[in-house]
Amino acid sequence: MIILVVFYMLHILASNRRIRQAELLSTSVIKFSPALIIALDKQNRIVAFNKSIEQLSGYMASKIIGKNAKEVAFLPCPIMNGNVQVSLNGESPALRHADILQTSDGAERFVEWQVGTVRDEEVGLELTILSGIDVTELRLLQRKLKALTAKLSSAEERERKKIAEELHDRIGETLVLSARRIDDLKTKLVSEESGRVLDDLGTDIQQFLKDARSLIFELIPPILYDMGLEAAVNSFAGYCKKRHNISVTVSDDGREKNLNHDLAAFLYKTVRELVLNVIKHANAKAVHISLCLVEDAVSITVKDNGLGFKPSVLESDTTELTGFGLLNIKAQAEHYGGSLEISTNGKSGGTVSISVPLHRGVNVD
Numbered sequence: 001m002i003i004l005v006v007f008y009m010l011h012i013l014a015s016n017r018r019i020r021q022a023e024l025l026s027t028s029v030i031k032f033s034p035a036l037i038i039a040l041d042k043q044n045r046i047v048a049f050n051k052s053i054e055q056l057s058g059y060m061a062s063k064i065i066g067k068n069a070k071e072v073a074f075l076p077c078p079i080m081n082g083n084v085q086v087s088l089n090g091e092s093p094a095l096r097h098a099d100i101l102q103t104s105d106g107a108e109r110f111v112e113w114q115v116g117t118v119r120d121e122e123v124g125l126e127l128t129i130l131s132g133i134d135v136t137e138l139r140l141l142q143r144k145l146k147a148l149t150a151k152l153s154s155a156e157e158r159e160r161k162k163i164a165e166e167l168h169d170r171i172g173e174t175l176v177l178s179a180r181r182i183d184d185l186k187t188k189l190v191s192e193e194s195g196r197v198l199d200d201l202g203t204d205i206q207q208f209l210k211d212a213r214s215l216i217f218e219l220i221p222p223i224l225y226d227m228g229l230e231a232a233v234n235s236f237a238g239y240c241k242k243r244h245n246i247s248v249t250v251s252d253d254g255r256e257k258n259l260n261h262d263l264a265a266f267l268y269k270t271v272r273e274l275v276l277n278v279i280k281h282a283n284a285k286a287v288h289i290s291l292c293l294v295e296d297a298v299s300i301t302v303k304d305n306g307l308g309f310k311p312s313v314l315e316s317d318t319t320e321l322t323g324f325g326l327l328n329i330k331a332q333a334e335h336y337g338g339s340l341e342i343s344t345n346g347k348s349g350g351t352v353s354i355s356v357p358l359h360r361g362v363n364v365d
Contacts, residue, residue, distance in 0.1 A: 033050060033052060034052055035052060035131050035132065035133060036050070036052050036053040036056060036111065036113075036130070036131065036132035036133070036134065037049075037050040037052065037053065037129070037130065037131055037132075038050075038053060038075070038129075038130040038132075039127050039128070039129050039130070040069055040127065040128040040130075041126065041127060041128075042126035042127075043068070044068055044069045044070070044128075045066060045067065045068055045069070046064055046065050046066065046067055046068075046069065046072065047065060047066075047127070048065070049061040049064045049065055053132070056101070056103065056109060056111075056134055057074060057101065057103050057104060058103045058104030058105055059074075059104055073102065074101045074102050074103075075130070076097045076099045076111075076113045076115065076130070095114070095115040095116065096112070096113070096114055096115075097112075097113045097115060098110065098111070098112045098113070098135075099111060099113065101132075101134075108136075109134050109136045110134070110135055110136045110139050111132045111133065111134055111135065111136075112132065112133050112135050113130055113131070113132045114130075114131045114132070115128065115129070115130050115131075116128070116129055117129070145331075146331045146332070146334060146335045147335055149328065149331050149332060149335070150266075150331075150332045150335040150336070153266065153269075153328075153332060154262040154265070154266075157220065157261075157262065157265040157266070157269070160220045161220045161225070161265075171212055175205055175208055175209040175212065176209065178205055179202055179205045179206060179209065182198050182201060182202045182205065183202065185198060220265065221235060221236070221268075223235050224264060224265065224268055225261060225264075228257070228259075228264070229257060229259060229264045229267055229268055229291070230250075230252050230257070230291055232264075232268050233250055233268065233271055233289055233291065234250050236248075236268075236271065236272060236275070237249065237250050237289065240275060240279065240287075244279050246279060246284065246285065246286065246287065247285065247286040247287070248275065248286075248287045248288075248289065249286070249287070249288050249289070250288075250289045250290075250291070251288070251289070251290045251291070252290075252291045252292070253291070253292040253293060255292070255293045257291070257293065257298050257358070259298065263336060263356065266332055266336070267298070267300060267354070267356070270300070270329050270333075270354055271289060271300060271302060273329070274302040274352050275287055275289070275302060278302070278304040278306055278350075281306075281307070282304050282306025282307050282308070282349065282350065283306050283307050284304040284305050284306030284307075284349060285305055285306075286304065286305050287302065287303070287304045288301075288302075288303045288304075289301070289302050289303075290303075293358065294355065296357055296358050297338065297355045297356060297357050297358055298355065298356050298357075298358055299353065299354070299355045300353070300354050300355075301351060301352070301353045301354075302351070302352050302353075303349065303350070303351040303352075304349040304350060304351075305348060305349040306349045306350070307349070308344035308345055308348075308349050308350040326340070326342075326352075329354070333354050333355075333356060336356045336357070337356065337357045338354060338355050338356035338357060339354070339355055340352070340353070340354050341353045341354075341355075
Protein backbone atom coordinates (compact mmCIF):
# COMPACT_ATOMS: atom_id res chain seq x y z
CA MET A 1 0.00 0.00 0.00
CA ILE A 2 2.81 2.38 0.97
CA ILE A 3 4.54 1.55 -2.28
CA LEU A 4 1.40 2.45 -4.20
CA VAL A 5 1.08 5.76 -2.36
CA VAL A 6 4.75 6.57 -3.00
CA PHE A 7 4.33 5.62 -6.65
CA TYR A 8 1.21 7.81 -6.90
CA MET A 9 3.05 10.76 -5.33
CA LEU A 10 5.98 10.31 -7.68
CA HIS A 11 3.55 10.20 -10.61
CA ILE A 12 1.93 13.46 -9.45
CA LEU A 13 5.35 15.08 -9.03
CA ALA A 14 6.36 13.94 -12.52
CA SER A 15 3.06 15.25 -13.97
CA ASN A 16 3.53 18.57 -12.22
CA ARG A 17 7.07 18.73 -13.57
CA ARG A 18 5.83 18.08 -17.09
CA ILE A 19 3.13 20.73 -16.65
CA ARG A 20 5.71 23.24 -15.43
CA GLN A 21 7.96 22.35 -18.36
CA ALA A 22 5.08 22.87 -20.79
CA GLU A 23 4.19 26.16 -19.12
CA LEU A 24 7.82 27.29 -19.28
CA LEU A 25 8.04 26.31 -22.94
CA SER A 26 4.84 28.11 -23.92
CA THR A 27 5.79 31.17 -21.86
CA SER A 28 9.23 31.29 -23.46
CA VAL A 29 7.78 30.94 -26.97
CA ILE A 30 5.38 33.82 -26.35
CA LYS A 31 7.97 35.96 -24.61
CA PHE A 32 10.79 35.63 -27.13
CA SER A 33 8.84 35.18 -30.36
CA PRO A 34 9.66 37.81 -33.05
CA ALA A 35 5.92 38.00 -33.72
CA LEU A 36 3.80 40.51 -31.83
CA ILE A 37 1.71 38.37 -29.45
CA ILE A 38 -1.15 39.49 -27.23
CA ALA A 39 -3.62 37.24 -25.39
CA LEU A 40 -6.98 38.26 -23.93
CA ASP A 41 -9.28 36.35 -21.57
CA LYS A 42 -13.03 35.96 -22.01
CA GLN A 43 -13.60 39.28 -20.20
CA ASN A 44 -11.50 40.87 -22.94
CA ARG A 45 -8.68 41.65 -20.50
CA ILE A 46 -5.07 41.44 -21.64
CA VAL A 47 -3.29 38.49 -20.00
CA ALA A 48 -0.17 38.28 -22.19
CA PHE A 49 1.91 40.98 -23.86
CA ASN A 50 5.24 39.76 -25.22
CA LYS A 51 8.63 41.46 -25.64
CA SER A 52 8.20 42.10 -29.36
CA ILE A 53 5.01 44.12 -28.89
CA GLU A 54 6.65 45.92 -25.95
CA GLN A 55 9.59 46.99 -28.12
CA LEU A 56 7.43 48.04 -31.05
CA SER A 57 4.71 49.87 -29.14
CA GLY A 58 6.90 51.38 -26.44
CA TYR A 59 4.43 50.23 -23.77
CA MET A 60 5.58 48.01 -20.91
CA ALA A 61 3.73 44.75 -20.30
CA SER A 62 3.37 45.62 -16.61
CA LYS A 63 1.33 48.69 -17.62
CA ILE A 64 -0.84 46.84 -20.15
CA ILE A 65 -1.59 43.41 -18.64
CA GLY A 66 -4.91 43.44 -16.81
CA LYS A 67 -6.41 46.26 -18.87
CA ASN A 68 -9.54 45.80 -20.94
CA ALA A 69 -8.86 45.75 -24.69
CA LYS A 70 -11.05 48.81 -25.20
CA GLU A 71 -8.66 50.80 -23.01
CA VAL A 72 -5.71 50.06 -25.32
CA ALA A 73 -6.03 52.26 -28.39
CA PHE A 74 -3.46 50.51 -30.58
CA LEU A 75 -5.22 47.13 -30.70
CA PRO A 76 -6.91 46.11 -34.01
CA CYS A 77 -10.45 47.45 -34.43
CA PRO A 78 -12.18 44.01 -34.36
CA ILE A 79 -10.67 43.37 -30.92
CA MET A 80 -11.57 46.78 -29.54
CA ASN A 81 -15.10 46.34 -30.87
CA GLY A 82 -15.43 42.78 -29.59
CA ASN A 83 -16.13 41.33 -33.05
CA VAL A 84 -14.20 38.05 -32.71
CA GLN A 85 -16.61 35.14 -32.20
CA VAL A 86 -15.80 31.73 -30.72
CA SER A 87 -17.13 28.78 -32.71
CA LEU A 88 -18.93 25.79 -31.20
CA ASN A 89 -15.91 23.50 -31.51
CA GLY A 90 -13.85 25.81 -29.35
CA GLU A 91 -11.83 27.46 -32.08
CA SER A 92 -12.64 30.38 -34.35
CA PRO A 93 -11.31 30.71 -37.90
CA ALA A 94 -8.34 33.05 -37.99
CA LEU A 95 -9.34 36.63 -38.70
CA ARG A 96 -6.82 38.64 -40.69
CA HIS A 97 -6.78 42.37 -40.21
CA ALA A 98 -4.32 45.10 -41.19
CA ASP A 99 -4.22 48.21 -39.03
CA ILE A 100 -2.03 51.13 -38.00
CA LEU A 101 -0.44 50.81 -34.57
CA GLN A 102 0.38 54.11 -32.89
CA THR A 103 3.38 53.80 -30.60
CA SER A 104 3.85 55.54 -27.27
CA ASP A 105 5.94 58.28 -28.92
CA GLY A 106 3.27 58.97 -31.58
CA ALA A 107 4.91 57.10 -34.47
CA GLU A 108 2.74 54.95 -36.74
CA ARG A 109 3.57 51.36 -37.67
CA PHE A 110 1.57 49.22 -40.07
CA VAL A 111 0.80 45.79 -38.60
CA GLU A 112 -0.87 42.76 -40.14
CA TRP A 113 -2.70 40.85 -37.43
CA GLN A 114 -4.03 37.32 -37.29
CA VAL A 115 -6.68 36.93 -34.62
CA GLY A 116 -8.25 33.72 -33.36
CA THR A 117 -9.96 32.38 -30.26
CA VAL A 118 -9.69 29.06 -28.42
CA ARG A 119 -11.86 27.56 -25.68
CA ASP A 120 -11.40 24.62 -23.31
CA GLU A 121 -14.59 24.09 -21.31
CA GLU A 122 -13.02 21.42 -19.10
CA VAL A 123 -10.65 23.92 -17.51
CA GLY A 124 -12.86 26.94 -18.14
CA LEU A 125 -10.32 28.57 -20.45
CA GLU A 126 -11.19 30.96 -23.25
CA LEU A 127 -8.52 33.08 -24.90
CA THR A 128 -8.31 35.44 -27.85
CA ILE A 129 -4.85 35.28 -29.41
CA LEU A 130 -3.43 38.11 -31.52
CA SER A 131 -0.33 37.46 -33.58
CA GLY A 132 1.04 40.38 -35.57
CA ILE A 133 3.85 41.22 -37.97
CA ASP A 134 5.24 44.72 -38.45
CA VAL A 135 5.12 45.30 -42.22
CA THR A 136 5.86 49.03 -42.21
CA GLU A 137 9.16 48.70 -44.08
CA LEU A 138 7.59 46.23 -46.49
CA ARG A 139 4.80 48.72 -47.23
CA LEU A 140 7.33 51.47 -47.85
CA LEU A 141 9.28 49.22 -50.20
CA GLN A 142 6.07 48.30 -52.01
CA ARG A 143 5.25 51.99 -52.51
CA LYS A 144 8.76 52.65 -53.81
CA LEU A 145 8.49 49.64 -56.12
CA LYS A 146 5.16 50.90 -57.49
CA ALA A 147 6.64 54.33 -58.08
CA LEU A 148 9.70 52.80 -59.77
CA THR A 149 7.46 50.57 -61.90
CA ALA A 150 5.49 53.60 -63.05
CA LYS A 151 8.67 55.52 -63.85
CA LEU A 152 10.10 52.59 -65.80
CA SER A 153 6.83 52.22 -67.70
CA SER A 154 6.85 55.94 -68.53
CA ALA A 155 10.46 55.70 -69.69
CA GLU A 156 9.54 52.66 -71.79
CA GLU A 157 6.64 54.56 -73.39
CA ARG A 158 8.91 57.49 -74.23
CA GLU A 159 11.40 55.10 -75.82
CA ARG A 160 8.63 53.39 -77.79
CA LYS A 161 7.45 56.80 -78.97
CA LYS A 162 10.97 57.69 -80.03
CA ILE A 163 11.39 54.41 -81.94
CA ALA A 164 7.99 54.86 -83.61
CA GLU A 165 8.91 58.37 -84.70
CA GLU A 166 12.25 57.16 -86.06
CA LEU A 167 10.48 54.39 -88.00
CA HIS A 168 7.99 56.87 -89.39
CA ASP A 169 10.44 59.64 -90.23
CA ARG A 170 13.31 57.57 -91.59
CA ILE A 171 12.22 54.13 -92.75
CA GLY A 172 8.66 55.12 -93.65
CA GLU A 173 9.65 58.10 -95.74
CA THR A 174 12.46 56.16 -97.40
CA LEU A 175 10.06 53.39 -98.40
CA VAL A 176 7.51 55.86 -99.79
CA LEU A 177 10.22 57.61 -101.80
CA SER A 178 11.56 54.27 -103.10
CA ALA A 179 8.07 53.22 -104.25
CA ARG A 180 7.66 56.48 -106.15
CA ARG A 181 11.06 56.09 -107.87
CA ILE A 182 10.14 52.56 -108.94
CA ASP A 183 6.91 53.87 -110.48
CA ASP A 184 8.89 56.55 -112.32
CA LEU A 185 11.44 54.00 -113.49
CA LYS A 186 8.75 51.69 -114.91
CA THR A 187 7.58 54.41 -117.28
CA LYS A 188 11.06 54.68 -118.73
CA LEU A 189 11.67 50.98 -119.36
CA VAL A 190 10.78 49.19 -122.54
CA SER A 191 11.58 45.62 -121.47
CA GLU A 192 8.54 43.70 -120.27
CA GLU A 193 10.71 41.49 -118.04
CA SER A 194 12.22 44.50 -116.33
CA GLY A 195 8.71 45.87 -115.76
CA ARG A 196 7.65 42.64 -114.05
CA VAL A 197 10.72 42.71 -111.82
CA LEU A 198 9.99 46.29 -110.83
CA ASP A 199 6.34 45.41 -110.20
CA ASP A 200 7.41 42.64 -107.82
CA LEU A 201 9.88 44.97 -106.11
CA GLY A 202 7.19 47.63 -105.77
CA THR A 203 4.80 45.07 -104.22
CA ASP A 204 7.47 44.04 -101.72
CA ILE A 205 8.13 47.66 -100.76
CA GLN A 206 4.39 48.32 -100.32
CA GLN A 207 4.11 45.28 -98.02
CA PHE A 208 7.17 46.40 -96.10
CA LEU A 209 5.65 49.86 -95.75
CA LYS A 210 2.37 48.34 -94.52
CA ASP A 211 4.23 46.23 -91.95
CA ALA A 212 6.25 49.23 -90.81
CA ARG A 213 3.08 51.28 -90.29
CA SER A 214 1.51 48.40 -88.36
CA LEU A 215 4.61 48.17 -86.17
CA ILE A 216 4.54 51.92 -85.55
CA PHE A 217 0.88 51.65 -84.53
CA GLU A 218 1.62 48.78 -82.15
CA LEU A 219 4.56 50.59 -80.60
CA ILE A 220 2.61 53.76 -79.94
CA PRO A 221 0.03 55.30 -82.27
CA PRO A 222 0.99 58.85 -83.34
CA ILE A 223 -2.69 59.80 -83.06
CA LEU A 224 -2.42 59.44 -79.25
CA TYR A 225 -0.15 62.48 -79.05
CA ASP A 226 -1.67 64.33 -81.98
CA MET A 227 -5.38 64.04 -81.14
CA GLY A 228 -5.63 62.54 -77.65
CA LEU A 229 -6.69 59.39 -75.82
CA GLU A 230 -10.25 59.20 -77.17
CA ALA A 231 -9.13 59.34 -80.81
CA ALA A 232 -6.41 56.75 -80.17
CA VAL A 233 -8.87 54.34 -78.52
CA ASN A 234 -11.31 54.73 -81.42
CA SER A 235 -8.49 54.10 -83.88
CA PHE A 236 -7.46 50.99 -81.95
CA ALA A 237 -11.06 49.74 -82.00
CA GLY A 238 -11.09 50.05 -85.80
CA TYR A 239 -7.75 48.22 -85.98
CA CYS A 240 -9.14 45.32 -83.91
CA LYS A 241 -12.22 45.02 -86.12
CA LYS A 242 -10.07 44.69 -89.23
CA ARG A 243 -7.28 42.61 -87.76
CA HIS A 244 -9.20 40.25 -85.45
CA ASN A 245 -12.75 40.32 -86.83
CA ILE A 246 -14.34 41.22 -83.50
CA SER A 247 -16.88 43.93 -82.72
CA VAL A 248 -15.20 46.64 -80.65
CA THR A 249 -17.35 49.65 -79.79
CA VAL A 250 -16.37 52.82 -77.97
CA SER A 251 -18.51 55.28 -76.05
CA ASP A 252 -17.26 58.63 -74.78
CA ASP A 253 -19.03 61.27 -72.71
CA GLY A 254 -17.58 64.00 -74.96
CA ARG A 255 -15.96 65.86 -72.08
CA GLU A 256 -12.37 67.00 -72.49
CA LYS A 257 -9.80 64.85 -70.72
CA ASN A 258 -6.66 66.92 -70.66
CA LEU A 259 -4.11 64.26 -69.68
CA ASN A 260 -0.36 64.48 -69.72
CA HIS A 261 1.54 62.22 -72.11
CA ASP A 262 2.64 59.66 -69.52
CA LEU A 263 -0.85 59.12 -68.12
CA ALA A 264 -2.46 59.09 -71.57
CA ALA A 265 0.07 56.45 -72.70
CA PHE A 266 -0.59 54.35 -69.58
CA LEU A 267 -4.37 54.45 -70.06
CA TYR A 268 -4.10 53.66 -73.77
CA LYS A 269 -1.73 50.79 -73.10
CA THR A 270 -4.10 49.45 -70.43
CA VAL A 271 -7.05 49.51 -72.86
CA ARG A 272 -4.94 47.87 -75.55
CA GLU A 273 -3.75 45.04 -73.29
CA LEU A 274 -7.19 44.39 -71.81
CA VAL A 275 -8.81 44.16 -75.25
CA LEU A 276 -6.04 41.96 -76.65
CA ASN A 277 -6.41 39.72 -73.61
CA VAL A 278 -10.14 39.37 -74.35
CA ILE A 279 -9.37 38.52 -77.97
CA LYS A 280 -6.77 35.96 -76.97
CA HIS A 281 -8.44 34.23 -74.03
CA ALA A 282 -12.13 35.12 -73.59
CA ASN A 283 -13.61 33.80 -76.86
CA ALA A 284 -15.75 36.92 -76.95
CA LYS A 285 -17.79 38.19 -79.88
CA ALA A 286 -17.92 41.81 -78.74
CA VAL A 287 -16.03 44.25 -76.57
CA HIS A 288 -17.24 47.63 -75.37
CA ILE A 289 -14.91 50.40 -74.17
CA SER A 290 -16.31 53.39 -72.31
CA LEU A 291 -14.45 56.58 -71.40
CA CYS A 292 -15.91 59.20 -69.11
CA LEU A 293 -15.27 61.64 -66.32
CA VAL A 294 -16.75 60.69 -62.94
CA GLU A 295 -16.49 63.66 -60.60
CA ASP A 296 -12.75 64.43 -60.65
CA ALA A 297 -11.55 61.13 -62.14
CA VAL A 298 -11.04 59.64 -65.59
CA SER A 299 -12.90 56.32 -65.71
CA ILE A 300 -12.37 53.65 -68.37
CA THR A 301 -14.28 50.39 -68.54
CA VAL A 302 -13.60 47.42 -70.81
CA LYS A 303 -16.48 44.94 -70.94
CA ASP A 304 -16.77 41.76 -73.00
CA ASN A 305 -19.31 38.98 -73.53
CA GLY A 306 -16.79 36.16 -73.37
CA LEU A 307 -15.83 33.49 -70.86
CA GLY A 308 -14.73 35.88 -68.12
CA PHE A 309 -11.78 35.27 -65.81
CA LYS A 310 -10.98 34.90 -62.14
CA PRO A 311 -10.31 38.14 -60.22
CA SER A 312 -7.81 36.10 -58.18
CA VAL A 313 -5.31 36.68 -61.00
CA LEU A 314 -4.63 39.94 -59.16
CA GLU A 315 -2.88 37.92 -56.47
CA SER A 316 -0.04 37.03 -58.82
CA ASP A 317 1.43 38.70 -61.86
CA THR A 318 0.21 36.16 -64.38
CA THR A 319 0.80 36.25 -68.08
CA GLU A 320 -2.93 36.45 -68.81
CA LEU A 321 -2.26 39.83 -70.33
CA THR A 322 0.27 40.20 -73.10
CA GLY A 323 3.31 41.30 -71.16
CA PHE A 324 1.69 43.98 -69.03
CA GLY A 325 -0.07 42.06 -66.28
CA LEU A 326 -3.11 42.96 -64.19
CA LEU A 327 -0.89 43.31 -61.15
CA ASN A 328 1.26 45.82 -63.02
CA ILE A 329 -1.80 47.75 -64.21
CA LYS A 330 -3.14 47.83 -60.64
CA ALA A 331 0.21 49.02 -59.25
CA GLN A 332 0.49 51.83 -61.80
CA ALA A 333 -3.13 52.88 -61.30
CA GLU A 334 -2.46 53.17 -57.57
CA HIS A 335 0.72 55.14 -58.31
CA TYR A 336 -1.43 57.70 -60.12
CA GLY A 337 -3.81 57.74 -57.15
CA GLY A 338 -6.37 55.54 -58.88
CA SER A 339 -7.77 52.03 -58.66
CA LEU A 340 -8.54 48.90 -60.66
CA GLU A 341 -11.75 46.89 -60.21
CA ILE A 342 -12.73 43.55 -61.72
CA SER A 343 -16.09 41.82 -61.99
CA THR A 344 -16.64 38.65 -63.93
CA ASN A 345 -19.43 36.25 -64.78
CA GLY A 346 -18.89 33.14 -66.86
CA LYS A 347 -22.24 33.67 -68.57
CA SER A 348 -21.83 37.33 -69.44
CA GLY A 349 -18.10 37.91 -69.67
CA GLY A 350 -15.90 40.17 -67.63
CA THR A 351 -15.58 43.84 -66.81
CA VAL A 352 -12.42 45.70 -65.87
CA SER A 353 -12.69 49.31 -64.71
CA ILE A 354 -9.80 51.67 -64.09
CA SER A 355 -10.17 55.09 -62.52
CA VAL A 356 -7.49 57.77 -62.12
CA PRO A 357 -7.97 61.21 -60.51
CA LEU A 358 -8.03 63.92 -63.15
CA HIS A 359 -5.80 66.23 -61.14
CA ARG A 360 -3.05 63.57 -61.37
CA GLY A 361 -3.33 63.69 -65.15
CA VAL A 362 -3.54 67.42 -65.95
CA ASN A 363 -1.36 68.28 -68.88
CA VAL A 364 1.62 70.24 -67.61
CA ASP A 365 3.97 69.43 -70.45
